Amino acid sequence: MIAKNKVFVSTLIEWSSTIIRDMPWKGIRNPYYIWLSEIILQQTRVEQGRKYYEKFVELFPTISHLANAKIDTILKNWEGLGYYSRARNLHETAMYITKEHQGVFPKTYVEILNLKGVGKYTAAAIASFAYDLPYAVVDGNVIRVLARYFGIKEAFDTSSGKKTFEESAQKLLPNDAASKYNQAIMDFGALVCKPALPMCDTCPLGNSCYAYKKDEVNILPYRAKKTKVEERFFNYFVFTYKNKFYVQKRNAEFWRDLYQFYLIESEKLFSEKEVAKELKKINIHDASMIHTKDLTQKLSHRKIYARFFYIELANKPLFDDFEEISKSKLTNFAFPRIINLYIQNNF
């Protein structure tokens, strides 16, 4: 087993010197930029995160730039990336480090792990890439490579399964090459040992890979749970009066702190008659329906059915907690993807 481990590690490190996977944060030692990149990349493909990383480095070149920014500015630049609590935690942690640590990024694994929005993976990534500390990363790539190569059949999405993979990864880590090895195994998972259609024919680990020999590549790694999808029905009332629009900061379980139009959620999408009833309830009597538009969006565990009612008002509405803005100002606000799609196609 020790011999197999050594072959595994040395083969990966050797393989990594033969490939090119260019990423703007690769090889950087500045912990601020590494942290930024790792938060952006949580549950996010490298190709999706790349533009956001470049934008954030440009807009917030130091941690104090980020700390001094407004949360709405950060969210606007995070718009479209998803998991918006990452942006809030990023801001809070930037403020914390600026104030409590004089702007100096923590240098130990435990301190890094204690930062908001930083879990075991991200702490290991920062500790190894910035300081070459011997902590093994365990992300989706690592889980897949280890499960297949060593034939680990425990489900990874349970607490004991996570522990198994973490212990295995830590045991394999060469303490004198933490950064290089962590980078190598993730690159390998992304380029060779891919989730679908892995490149087993040309894989440098092929002749010692458990899954390849047993023909179990397509069933490893094991997952225990399936996510179930819940349907939700959102009726957006897009009120307009004298060329002004009304948006509100959302305070709900998801898309929190993004903006939205007047929203009523229901069991199924409203008909125009039901809209008229709702307008009466909020004391709007002189209104004309200009158009309605349906859109859907799939989230990880939800399907959103949205119907946009564009409603022209004869009188100025009296809303609490809404901002009155002109059409050209809409682009200053961070919206969920489905609202941006609506705006782009109908305004």
Next chain:
DNA sequence: AAGCCGGGGGC
């Protein structure tokens, strides 16, 4: 331990 948090891309 289980459930929740977005959006995009591959097949």
Next chain:
DNA sequence: GCCCCAGGCTT
């Protein structure tokens, strides 16, 4: 349609 992605937080 379903799965996965440089995961973490809350309950």
